[in-house]
Amino acid sequence: MTPSARNSATTAMAFSVTSTGVCITAPAKKEFESLRTIIQVWDAEALLDQLFATYPRLPDSTKAALPLKQVWVLDDDTEA
Numbered sequence: 001m002t003p004s005a006r007n008s009a010t011t012a013m014a015f016s017v018t019s020t021g022v023c024i025t026a027p028a029k030k031e032f033e034s035l036r037t038i039i040q041v042w043d044a045e046a047l048l049d050q051l052f053a054t055y056p057r058l059p060d061s062t063k064a065a066l067p068l069k070q071v072w073v074l075d076d077d078t079e080a
Contacts, residue, residue, distance in 0.1 A: 024032070024041065032041055042050065055068060 052068075055063070058066075
């Protein structure tokens with residue numbers, strides 16, 4: 001059995017972003033599921049959800065590097 005990345009290189013936090021999507025192999029998926037409290041795999045939508053939820057609490061220097069403006073739109077998902 002191949003040692004996991006977590007066992008061979010301990011780190012407090014890691015972050016990886018891909019714009020082409022995430023292709024997770026079956027062995028990697030199994031390991032992610034066993035380490036659910038340590039490793040989280042986010043798709044683009046989850047990443048943006050977390051960014052938008054956290055953005056108000058980010059330091060001003062981070063907000064300056066990633067300037068966002070809140071806008072309001074009608075929600076098409078609600079039933080009339």
